[in-house]
Amino acid sequence: MKKVIITLLAILLIGVIIIIFFPQVLFGSALGQKVMLTVSGDQVAEFYFKENQPKKDTLYMKGVIYSNTLIDIKEVLDKNPEVTTLVMEEVAGSIDDEVNLVASQEIRKRNINTYLPKNGMVASGGTDMFLAGKERAVHPTAKLGVHSWSGGDKAALEYPREDEAHKKYLDYYINMQIPTDFYWYTLEAAPADEMHWMTVDEIKKYHVTTTIQSSELLEIQKELSSNAFKGRGNGYNEKTQNLIRSYFTTIGLETFNSSYNSVFIFKDRDSKKERQGTNLIGYVKGKTYPNKYIVIGAHYDHLGVVDGVVFNGADDNASGTSALLVLAKHFKQNQPEHSIIFAAFDAEEMGLHGSKHFVDHPPVPLTDIKIDFNFDMISRNSKNEIYVVGTFPYPQFKPLIEKVAKESPLLVSYGHDDPKDKTKDYWMFSSDNGPFHKKGIPNITFSEEDHPDYHKATDDFENINPIFYENVVKLIQNSIELIDENFPNK
Numbered sequence: 001m002k003k004v005i006i007t008l009l010a011i012l013l014i015g016v017i018i019i020i021f022f023p024q025v026l027f028g029s030a031l032g033q034k035v036m037l038t039v040s041g042d043q044v045a046e047f048y049f050k051e052n053q054p055k056k057d058t059l060y061m062k063g064v065i066y067s068n069t070l071i072d073i074k075e076v077l078d079k080n081p082e083v084t085t086l087v088m089e090e091v092a093g094s095i096d097d098e099v100n101l102v103a104s105q106e107i108r109k110r111n112i113n114t115y116l117p118k119n120g121m122v123a124s125g126g127t128d129m130f131l132a133g134k135e136r137a138v139h140p141t142a143k144l145g146v147h148s149w150s151g152g153d154k155a156a157l158e159y160p161r162e163d164e165a166h167k168k169y170l171d172y173y174i175n176m177q178i179p180t181d182f183y184w185y186t187l188e189a190a191p192a193d194e195m196h197w198m199t200v201d202e203i204k205k206y207h208v209t210t211t212i213q214s215s216e217l218l219e220i221q222k223e224l225s226s227n228a229f230k231g232r233g234n235g236y237n238e239k240t241q242n243l244i245r246s247y248f249t250t251i252g253l254e255t256f257n258s259s260y261n262s263v264f265i266f267k268d269r270d271s272k273k274e275r276q277g278t279n280l281i282g283y284v285k286g287k288t289y290p291n292k293y294i295v296i297g298a299h300y301d302h303l304g305v306v307d308g309v310v311f312n313g314a315d316d317n318a319s320g321t322s323a324l325l326v327l328a329k330h331f332k333q334n335q336p337e338h339s340i341i342f343a344a345f346d347a348e349e350m351g352l353h354g355s356k357h358f359v360d361h362p363p364v365p366l367t368d369i370k371i372d373f374n375f376d377m378i379s380r381n382s383k384n385e386i387y388v389v390g391t392f393p394y395p396q397f398k399p400l401i402e403k404v405a406k407e408s409p410l411l412v413s414y415g416h417d418d419p420k421d422k423t424k425d426y427w428m429f430s431s432d433n434g435p436f437h438k439k440g441i442p443n444i445t446f447s448e449e450d451h452p453d454y455h456k457a458t459d460d461f462e463n464i465n466p467i468f469y470e471n472v473v474k475l476i477q478n479s480i481e482l483i484d485e486n487f488p489n490k
Contacts, residue, residue, distance in 0.1 A: 045069050045091065047076045054383055055411070059083045059112075065094035065125050070103040077110060084409045085113045085467070086133065087120075094125025097149075101172050104132035108176065113409065115467045116142035123147075123195055131176045135210045135409075137467040140222065144198045144208065147190040156187045182206040216329075217473060218466055220247075221322040221379065224300070225314035225461045232313060233304015234277060234347045240300050244280045244325065244344050251329045253282030253342060256363035264357035266347060277301075277346035279354045281363060284331050286339040293364055294484060295341045295372040297355065297432050298324040299348030303455065314461040316454065317348070320375035323473045330477060336484045338370065345432050348376075355432035359439050370487065371397070372436040372443040373480060379469035381448040385411040386472050389427050389445040392417040393437070396488040397444060404478045410471050446476055 045063035049056055059076065077083055086107060094100040107114070107129065114133025116122060122130045123145030130136065130144065138144065148156045151165060159165045161184075169183050185206065189196035203209060224232070224240065232240045241261075248260050262279040280300075286292070298320030302313030312318070321344060328342040341363070345354030359366065371394075378386065388405075391398035391414050398414070405412035416427035428434065433443040453459040 042092070045072070047073060049080075055082070056080050057082050057384070057409075058085045058087060060087045060089055061091060062089045064092055065096065065100045065103065065129065067096045067099050069096070070099050070106065073103050074106060077106070077112075083110075083112060085115055087115050087117055088122050088126065088130055089117060089120050091122045091126030091129065093123050094128070097125060097168075100125045100128060101168060104129045104172070105175065107132040108134065113137075113467070115139075116144070118142065118462060121145070128172065131173070131178055131208065133210075135467075136208065137470060138203065138209055139466050140218065141462055144203065145195040146186040146198060147195050148187040148192045150192040155192060177207070179206055182208075217322050217326045217470065220325055221314060221318045221464070221469075222461045224318035224321055225312040225459075227310050227312065229312075231304040231306075231311040232300060232302040232318075234301050234350055235275060236304055237301055237346070240321075241278055241280060244300060244321070247325050248280065248282045248328065248342070251332045253328060253332065254285060255282055262357070262361075262363075264353065264361070266351070266353040266357070269351055275347070275350075277354055277357070279346055279358060280344040281341060281358075282328070283339055283341045283363075284328070284336065286337050287335045288337040290339050291364075291368060293339050293341050293369045294336070294480070295343055295369055295436070296324060296327060296375075296480070297343040297345055297358075297372060298375045299345040299354060299432055301346050301349055301354075303349060306457070309457045311455075311457050312460050314464055315380045315448075315451070315459050316377045317375070318461075319377060319379035319464070319469060323375050323378060323476065326473065327477060327480070336481075338484055338487070340480075340484075341369075348432055352432055352434055355435045359435045359441070366439055366441065369436075369441050371483065372433065372441055373476070374431055374433040374436075374443060374445040375476065376431040376445065376447050377454075378446055378448065378472045378476075379464040379466075380451050380453075381465065381468055382451070383411060384409070384468055385413055385448065386468075386475065387413050387416055387427075387445075387447055387449065389415070389417045389447060390433065390437075390443050393428070394442040394444070397442065397483060400482045400486060400488065401444070401479050404475060404482055407478075408471060408475045410468070410475060412475065444479075446472065 043063040044066045045061060047059055047061050050060060111134045113135040114130045116138045118139045118141050120139060120142040124147060127144050127146055150156065170180050173180055173183055204215060209215060229239055230236055245260050260280045260282050262281050264277050265274050266277060268275050299317050300321040302316060303311040324342055324344060331340050343358060347353035388401055416424045419426055428437050431445055433445045436443040453463060
């Protein structure tokens with residue numbers, strides 16, 4: 001027994017000597033860092049795939065970056081070259097900045113995207129690693145933390161700006177195409193022993209995420225699906241109409257008959273009473289074919305308030321409406337070959353009445369409408385899958401969309417458009433594409449299959465998949481541009 005006690009005391013004494021006189025053994029080795037983090041209640045960074053994950057294109061990460069992180073991430077990426085996105089669930093920082101910067105450069109070298117999920121968090125060195133993503137997106141509920149660093153007895157700001165101590169960080173941000181002002185901002189945002197959580201404006205200012213348009217896309221969707229819009233139910237959606245009208249006016253869309261409003265009357269299928277709807281319609285004139293038209297449409301109405309509960313319809317269809325608006329801005333700034341009509345339809349949920357009115361009372365001859373694009377539910381899918389619907393009856397457009405799809409990180413699927421295919425629901429009359437299809441006008445719909453919150457009060461902004469949504473809108477934009485510039489002859 002005495003020998004055991006002596007042995008334990010000897011081990012303890014050796015440990016104390018190492019910690020006091022050779023701290024680099026503790027701080028510099030992977031094992032030592034693991035022990036230290038475990039004692040402090042933290043875990044070292046680990047990379048993993050979710051159970052029952054259908055594809056290994058999305059890698060997940062959690063924990064503190066340490067000296068073995070470079071080896072760990074290279075190993076998992078070498079074994080899984082199909083990884084395109086790193087989801088950083090909770091990465092509170094780094095215990096080894098040198099390794100962190102090299103590991104982060106490995107992420108960029110492999111063209112991997114980074115994403116902060118719902119309620120996700122990165123801070124300090126974790127934020128640096130997030131910036132390595134080729135494309136970077138942040139869920140609105142996620143947090144990014146920054147602060148200063150200290151070296152020995154000196155804080156970072158005590159070193160002159162030209163001091164070598166700053167160089168490795170400045171070089172890293174330059175390589176990541178992040179403004180070097182971001183570095184000096186982090187030093188001033190909070191001292192080394194505190195944390196500053198970045199605001200939306202700060203995230204935009206320092207290019208933390210990759211696209212301005214996608215930020216606007218999310219902001220519009222968030223506003224449209226807030227309780228203030230009362231579920232955008234027909235007859236109670238004047239606030240939504242005002243937002244769309246104001247946006248059309250601000251970006252300078254042209255009008256038919258001096259107004260964006262197209263008012264119509266329809267019969268409620270339940271009460272059999274007449275109701276009023278309002279489509280909002282504007283257009284951009286084409287530079288080569290001004291009298292030939294592409295229609296881009298999405299319904300803005302949803303279910304409204306049901307038994308006192310607001311059905312916000314973030315995915316259905318604030319997502320399509322927001323995409324319609326940012327695409328209108330894009331094509332106003334980048335004049336297309338054909339004229340493009342932007343149509344925000346009302347009363348879709350009550351029987352496609354807005355789009356029916358449009359094709360029955362078109363602002364231009366139907367024969368001059370070359371194709372209709374429809375977006376309905378495009379911001380949420382757990383499989384990263386978006387359906388392109390309409391290429392079966394209109395196959396001339398499929399090669400062009402396939403060309404764009406090859407460059408997309410999405411799983412782009414085709415279907416729901418063959419009436420003989422009994423393995424899938426038939427969607428050619430399920431949304432605002434239906435009235436166009438009945439008139440024989442080629443149409444392409446982008447949509448996902450139903451999710452658990454479809455037509456429920458839980459279809460809220462907090463539950464969307466922002467990086468998926470942004471990629472879908474990018475796919476749509478690129479598809480429309482390619483078709484506009486290379487319109488196929490049937």
